[in-house]
Each structure stands twice: as structure tokens, then as C-alpha cells.
Amino acid sequence: xxxxxxxxxxxxxxxxxxxxxxxxxxxxxxxxxxxxxxxxxxxxxxxxxxxxxxxxxxxxx
Numbered sequence: 001x002x003x004x005x006x007x008x009x010x011x012x013x014x015x016x017x018x019x020x021x022x023x024x025x026x027x028x029x030x031x032x033x034x035x036x037x038x039x040x041x042x043x044x045x046x047x048x049x050x051x052x053x054x055x056x057x058x059x060x061x
Contacts, residue, residue: 002026002052005059007035010051014039020056 002008006023013019018036025031030048033040043051 002055003059006055007057007059008032008055009053011053012051 002023004023004026008021008023009019010021014021014034014036016034016037016039018034020035021032021041022035023030024033024040025042028045029042030045031040031042032048
């Protein structure tokens with residue numbers, strides 16, 4: 001599904017207009033960084049799973 005350092009797309013774009021996020025921490029809480037403005041956001045895994053749309057780039061590739 002998703003792994004650490006993957007670039008993902010969320011259902012809603014960030015206020016800066018970018019819709020690409022890099023996963024920086026995986027666990028009970030998820031930390032993601034906006035690729036447009038570098039803003040960091042921490043949310044619960046439950047909230048992340050609700051807002052997650054798809055993986056754009058896998059870190060393993």
C-alpha cells in the first residue's frame with residue numbers, strides 16, 4: 001500500500017495548491033511533508049487512511 005518515503009496523493013490538495021506528499025514517519029501517527037511548501041503535518045493513521053488516495057512514486061523504485 002504505502003511505505004516510508006513514498007510520494008502519495010491525498011484526496012484534497014494543500015492550501016499551497018500542491019497535492020504531493022512525502023511520508024516521513026509511519027506508525028500509530030503518520031508524518032507527511034508537502035512537496036510544494038515543505039509544511040509538515042502529523043495525523044493519526046486512521047485519519048491518513050481516510051484521506052489517502054494513491055501512491056505516486058514508491059521509494060523502493
